Amino acid sequence: MNSSIRLAQLQNSLSSLLSPALASQIHTSTPLCRVVSGKYRITKKRDRPLTYEMANPPHYIAHRKSWNSWNTSSLKDGLRRSETAVEDEFIRRFMTGTWHGLVCSEVIIKRQFNHIRVAAIIRRAVSPTKMYFLLGYTEELLANWLQCPVTLEIQTVESFKDVVFKYI
Amino acid sequence: MMNVVKRLSRLAPAIRTTLSPNLIALRFASTPSITSIPSQISKENVLPTMELDKLYKRVELEMRGIDAAVLLSYSWFCVAAASHLGIEVTKNWALRKAEKERHTLLRCVHIYKKHKVQYEIRTYFRFIHLQRLTGSTCDTYLEYIQRNLPEGCALKVTKIECQKLPDHITPPTVE
Numbered sequence: 001m002n003s004s005i006r007l008a009q010l011q012n013s014l015s016s017l018l019s020p021a022l023a024s025q026i027h028t029s030t031p032l033c034r035v036v037s038g039k040y041r042i043t044k045k046r047d048r049p050l051t052y053e054m055a056n057p058p059h060y061i062a063h064r065k066s067w068n069s070w071n072t073s074s075l076k077d078g079l080r081r082s083e084t085a086v087e088d089e090f091i092r093r094f095m096t097g098t099w100h101g102l103v104c105s106e107v108i109i110k111r112q113f114n115h116i117r118v119a120a121i122i123r124r125a126v127s128p129t130k131m132y133f134l135l136g137y138t139e140e141l142l143a144n145w146l147q148c149p150v151t152l153e154i155q156t157v158e159s160f161k162d163v164v165f166k167y168i
Numbered sequence: 169m170m171n172v173v174k175r176l177s178r179l180a181p182a183i184r185t186t187l188s189p190n191l192i193a194l195r196f197a198s199t200p201s202i203t204s205i206p207s208q209i210s211k212e213n214v215l216p217t218m219e220l221d222k223l224y225k226r227v228e229l230e231m232r233g234i235d236a237a238v239l240l241s242y243s244w245f246c247v248a249a250a251s252h253l254g255i256e257v258t259k260n261w262a263l264r265k266a267e268k269e270r271h272t273l274l275r276c277v278h279i280y281k282k283h284k285v286q287y288e289i290r291t292y293f294r295f296i297h298l299q300r301l302t303g304s305t306c307d308t309y310l311e312y313i314q315r316n317l318p319e320g321c322a323l324k325v326t327k328i329e330c331q332k333l334p335d336h337i338t339p340p341t342v343e
Contacts, residue, residue: 030283032275032280032283033283066235067320070234070319071319071320072232072321074289075232075233075234075291075322076232076269078322110319110320111319112317112318112319113317
């Protein structure tokens, strides 16, 4: 979701448990009050790789993380909220599909007036000629479908290991 | 005699040019590629009356954004650009808190009314007031500012112009 989203929980009957005398009982929240989105479970072998974005759960969004799509549709008196969101989702799926298995990070979409800038980190598994072809192909087709000038700003990385933040 | 001349001029263009040398001069003068312009040209095509530049008492910039830090850095950029152009910046301030739009939704798809989720969408504001600008300075400055507007930020410009009082309004005469 673009723009600033903060989750606040309405807890039913736990205000008494939050007093410092009963600090040991804080973990007894009901299962329904727990937040599970954007969080990864640890594995027994501790070999699951997480990028920096995956390692920080969503409540760190304005603090340690930043948003993935930047546009003015979510501001007060902002226009085209739903269309922008749908276009962003389309761009993300198109990028993941065109650079299949090569995208190592989240796809970041920035809009300035008419101009759409798509940024991602790609790993160098394909020859440079093919990379340039894919670059031009993506820019042309996205510009044709979205009817806006589209620029692709990609950074390359040797392998996925260069993007891993920690193993869980 | 004049009828003969008129008939001849309609029939053959070559004859027309020899008969009336003034036409050649006018025809050449109308094409833009010729070097010297004869002074017979009517003075209506020369420069129009000079338009005076507009004068602005105050220009107010209102910036809205998702991130307060981005707005702060953009305001530094605006103030620096104004100082380079010699524009007076009187005020540069932000609201202490953002405007928030809150939605409370049910956490589950089916029943469990007591468990809910709250989302909020924040809009941060920042204001800059510039004093005493001319029209051309204002246009240049605003063009530069708008081209460098960061993504996720919106800009609203309000210009307050100074105009001369119309002539039909006169101060009251003491009688």
